[in-house]
Amino acid sequence: MTPSAIDKYDFETGVYRPPSEGGSNSLLVRLTRNCPWNRCTFCGMYKAERFQVRPVAEIKKDIDAMAALRDDLAALSGRSGKNGEATRHAAVALIGRHPALNHHPGFAMLYHWLLSGGRTAFLQDANSLIMKTGQLVEVLGYLRRTFPSIVRVTTYARSKTLVQKSLDDLKAIRRAGLDRLHVGLESGDDALLEKIQKGATAEIHVKGGKKALAAGFQLSEYWMPGLGGKAHWQDHARNTARVLSEIDPHYIRSRPFRAWPGTPMAREMAGQTFEMLTPEEQLRELRLTMQDLSVTGRVCFDHAGNSWKNSRGQLLFTHSYEGYQFPEEKQTVLDLIDDGLSVGSR
Template sequence: MDYQGMIFRPPSEADSILLQVTVGCSHNKCTFCEMYKAKRFTIKSDEQIFKDIDYAASKYRRIRRLFLCDGDALILPMKRLVPIMERIREKLPWLERVGTYANTKSIASKSVEEMKQLKELGLTIAYFGLETGDDVTLKAINKGADSARMIEMGKKIRSAGIKLSITVLNGVAGRERSMVHAKETGRVLTAIDPEFVGALSLMLTPGAPLNKDHKEGRFELIGAEEMLQELGMMIASTDLSDGLFHANHASNYLPIRAHLPKDRDKTLKMINDALAGKIKLKPEYLRAL
């Protein structure tokens, strides 16, 4: 398999075949993220992509999932993406799921009918970085879309029958807007009603612009207890019809896996118990990206 640069994937794709069809991220402007700063966004050649699919077909017959890398594979035009999906279906017919990252720009580039076509070809789940539902914070972190656009694009991909896993980022609003961020994120999640929500806790990395803001006093990073308070408010503000809300990423202080709405009260009690010192939090040195 040909890989250019470091490859990132969602935690739930740990056991998937990683097929790199793009290099980098087409947006690549989020202030909290440095994952793709060293990469210029490019689309790999069909020749290389098909070669990697053929290699995967010969080597990974027991693997049932495939993830399209890098940060924004859905941005590919249909004339490029459809043959890739057809080749995957032809060469790896045993796959049960194909996933990709998605953002508002890449979702907007496809009609609902085109996304339904991709779904029929095997694209069954998309990972969508919301981060926050607070418009002030969305602008501050340079996500490139406001909450209304996030809701519109989230609903659009769901209407195509593609499962949606939304990532939210605790701590990204700083101390001043922490509770606003929590409540507004709950509002947007409720409006989209995804199948999955994954909550991460902000960790500042050297190459991220937000880290520079922190060092120069323009951004105030909240601590572990405030992260939990924020997470509790977010869960209390989120109404899903039947969704899995998990905060079991390595960056989180308290692992959570809750089906909403049925596990809401139990989960909020666990958070309150942790805040009261009845449950130990993950020590800082064990947190990771």
């Protein structure tokens, strides 16, 4: 193996992506490194890391490297390389030629993505929209041209950044091929948002969410049941339902609060200035949130943290990425919660 043979496959991959982008085997394309905000007191994802926007030329080189792998795998599979095709035989043969691929941080991701049909991509890391609009448009165009099999591109975005970008810029990014935004709402309660240092008020969340929808994006909003603990659960539930109802995104995704070791919130818990809800109390909060929620999108519990059990000892909710359609299935969700609550009262 010559150094140049493996150099052509070099590309960078970040760690984090939403579960719905893993189960659907998304191609992970790293546009920025880490989080430009990095202050949320519950989050430990990028705490020790410095934020960087990667140069467009470097990102394009990554895309070229991914395409080189796709084409070489397709050639070894005896097929055209344009439709994300690969076989296990081709992967084994390519690794045989370039054993260093065994240690390549993105090879397995790319191979599984090709096997799944090469249909979706996720732009990493925490807030790709912070890139200059022209640069983001250029990268999206290059990605779409290089991988015509892609039918959906998604990324994380902050509400504050959505407010700061002009609607015309957001529309240009949408036209260039970014389809869906994953936004961390966490709560709609201003006091709680300030406490956790989200860097966004309820008003900013509403403005950002509505602007994303006006620009034509599919919108996924994530909230954290239990984030207010015993002291703030009712305000957290009511105001989160109010803000989500105002935005009315396509997807609402539940990410129950868990203390991330080393974070300020974990220290609050250790110092007993934050009291976690019990699983039953979490369900009471969830019931209040769902009761007040007036939306037309899908409510999803697509994360292992949604681990409440029903009266038969099974998971209370499906972990499907498509969840429950509201308002049609709102009563179903409320009935499920009541079933879960009945376990605690026995």
